[in-house]
Amino acid sequence: MSVNQQAHTGPPYGQPQPGYQGYQQPAYGGQSLPGVPQAQYGAYNGPVPGYQQPVPPQGYFPSLGFPSKGSPVSLNSDTSSLAPNFIGSLRAPPTSGAPPPASGASHPSGHLAYSQFDHGDVQNGIPASAAPVQRPPASQPFLPGSAPTPVSQISTFQQYGPPPASVQQLRNHMAGMTIGGTAASAPPPAGLGYGVGPSSYPPTTGAPRPPAMPGPPLPGQTVAGPPSSQPNHISSPPPPSTMAGLHPGPPMSGLHGPPPPTHPPQPGYQMQQNGSFGQMRGPPPNYGGAYPGAPNYGSPPGPPPPPKRLDPDSIPSPQLNELPPQQKPRHRIDPDAIPSPIQVIEDDRNNRGSEPFVTGVRGQVPPLVTTNFLVKDQGNASPRYIRCTSYNIPCTSDMAKQSQVPLAAVIKPLAALPPEETVPYLVDHGESGPVRCNRCKAYMCPFMQFIEGGRRFQCCFCSCVTEVPPHYFQHLDHTGKRVDFYDRPELSLGSYEFLATVDYCKNNKFPSPPAFIFMIDVSYNAVKSGLVRLICEELKSLLDYLPREGNMEESAIRVGFVTYNKVLHFYNVKSSLAQPQMMVVSDVADMFVPLLDGFLVNVNESRTVIASLLDQIPEMFADTRETETVFAPVIQAGLEALKAAECAGKLFIFHTSLPIAEAPGKLKNRDDRKLINTDKEKTLFQPQTSFYNNLAKDCVAQGCCVDLFLFPNQYLDVATLGVVPYQTGGSIYKYAYFQLETDQYRFLNDLRRDVQKEVGFDAVMRVRTSTGIRATDFFGAFYMSNTTDVEMAGLDCDKTITVEFKHDDKLSEDSGALLQCALLYTSCAGQRRLRIHNLSLNCCTQLADLYRNCETDTLINYLAKYAYRGVLSSPVKTVRDALINQCAQILACYRKNCASPSSAGQLILPECMKLLPVYLNCVLKSDVLQPGPEVTTDDRAYVRQLVTSMDVAETNVFFYPRLLPLTKADVDSDSLPAAIRNSEERLSKGDIYLLENGLNIFVWVGVNVQQGLIQNLFGVSSFSQISNALSTLPVLENPFSKKVRAIVDMLQGQRSRYMKLIIVKQEDKLEMLFKHFLVEDKSLSGGASYVDFLCHMHKEIRQLLS
């Protein structure tokens, strides 16, 4: 083998095009399902010609020779013979067939020895010159022009002097601030947003029906084209000189350099933000010339404004005159003078939303997650894949400890990208596989240093020198760069994929395509609610939308079906059968799969048999009286089926109740609200048996991922049932008190998205770091059998893993710090791949540099996950106190080391962390850490697990919901109305608002809203006629209705789950539920208001400093 550019034997390189020609891009081609907001996903499937396709005559035999001891039953069209009574007679233990394979005996012990894979010979792709690519036209407008001009932000430079003494006063004040006289002491609301029970809603009977469920998916519009439609690799011009100027000198030059490019203009650490929150980016009126506008990163910073401070007792509240008389306490802290999340978000959007974020510079802080921006990969992974708590990390462990700023990265390895961005190129080095460092096994990346004329390279992670394999050799140019630098993704991009060789496969065998198994609870509740029929109807069309590789005509994924209550029913849907066959397994103690041939099938081949089965299932169980269910045996059955088929896959389990039937994994109702606020509260979050942990381990070994859809009418122990989904990288969805009319649309949207989304199987992730730091802790939905490898049976595009780093040596400012995240996984077509993300960070010897380059949203993501894990082992109060203490230390360290001397009465926050107090308070008063009386144990366990896999954008809106005044929306533009702060005092009785947090959308209607608006939005003539049982907004032909529905659709499209829509009328009892999400206010469960909490933090900081 010689140098690169030789002919390729592997998967072909595509059509030549500018940029990385022909690097195969694993795009999921295809179309969207109607009704599934797809804003953030590329659709996956191609048009499917409906359901009428002729069935191929030949059956599909996935594998043979599986022992059977079940009893085959033909599913005749005469379903009466399969009425539950009859089924009952089949429950007797099967008598025929060989014994099942010893269950649990054969887990492939092949936890992948990741680090042992060797590198070898390498082939390479055809280089081509890179061409610049035009920026796509305007990014979506998102809170545009109409900035929320909060009244006189010029109240800058105030301080938060009046601490504890005024707290009570403020509390009283806040409590008195209600809009329509709804006393803050009103009875607590019943039910919570994500698990609202019937008690919290008026009965929905008689409520208007939601719009009819959309029919089967239509072959559609947005077929993601072949690679040619992809934006080409962007080889942008060199970073603008202004950018270079922002990183003065080779290493960061200490304290007095200009600020980092991507940050709010903050010239020099000595410029504290003592109270001047908001309006920092734009040309603030008061700043005069101090700030030269500095709208975009890249602009040179201006001289610092003179620090201004005011005496605590002389805070003029600029709004005072505008407040009603009863709201004018003497030393009131002006809410407009404390840092406003809305302002920070708005400023970042204005300053950073217009330019693409180019990743060529080390340690750049990306725009906020709330800003719409494009990313150009020039050597570092996009922030859509990795975000860090700080992009400039302390050189020493002592510094890190002193600051208490956690060093963590939030990684979303398979994140979906907007259509304008390029999905990672797939690099195929043929049989030799990727080039790696001999010692630490890091993968070839842009930071490897080629030396000795290109014959060797020095590892950027461990410094070991490795021989370049002969076929990978290339000459260096005069700067020491390989001449093929721009032709190889692994040399010039932050993110790319390698096609894995057989060495990276389990048992040294290339994997089979994965399988999806649908497992439907057919007990009394599931049948009676209409759920079973709904699922079966939906699957008939949804199965045509299974994920497939971009260039494949049909999905490679096979499907299987199981129904269950106390026993399990397996179905043979082999294409050669005239009718499906059922096999009942009643021996749930030792689960086995009674058939293999005909259980997992190709959808197209078995189309008519599957359709027949899905028609018959609801009929077969229509009269069931069985109320008890099993659960663990269901998972075991799916696991055994995947084992027998020797493939990875996903189980979709639709389950309704606490599994109390006699079976392994049987549970008892152990819910006990009396444990709240006791030392035993943690047991509510812990599984009640270790059985499921062991099962999860077996599932992970097989690549069996579990997605769980729950439909409980009462406690069903999410903490225990969630163990397997959680540890296998799966998802949990919960629809409490499921009612067909109000919940089907949401459930079906979730199901469609869940089935279609990009997912990798049998995944192992490792994060390598350069010498000096290492990954020490991991948060997310996964399993770990050792201290370094994160294993996930499945990993989808929404799942995030948060990784914490600690020092194990000194870092240097010169070399910075590097992360490389390598994810080995099996694609939906069964291809084994490695996805690599690289990120380079700066290192500092001055604390000010650390504080200048932090990202609070990411910090909150980490802190929430850390705290939510803490409740498993510590009393909730301990966890809360630890959080407060850590944040106080972070801020005190800044005050002590980075701020210039000032009176102790001043609260001085770092610019990048000025929202830390308000966001932290939201975490502290969240349902997991401080539940209100209406929050159920299952709700808490559910949210705890959800948050653990959230990315930064999701935690941001989850903890600080987005509140939009709908009546301020411009019906003639595509934009959203400017958001407002989450406080009741911001609401006006004459307006309608929308609040979303990623799980719910509330539409709040003030009592004084004009009749015309009510008519236009709800189609009724008065406030009193608005039904709060609506689960969707009526479709009315007027601009306001269209605008609001467009906003709702847009928001739904931005979230990974379909949000529940809840209509709230002011002064209605549901309003208490809504107020729970006005997170700047004091909460009913005792959570502090923002103002109170800020005072409290100030006190804590002062104590630490004194």
Ligand SMILES: [Zn+2]
């Ligand atoms: Zn190395």
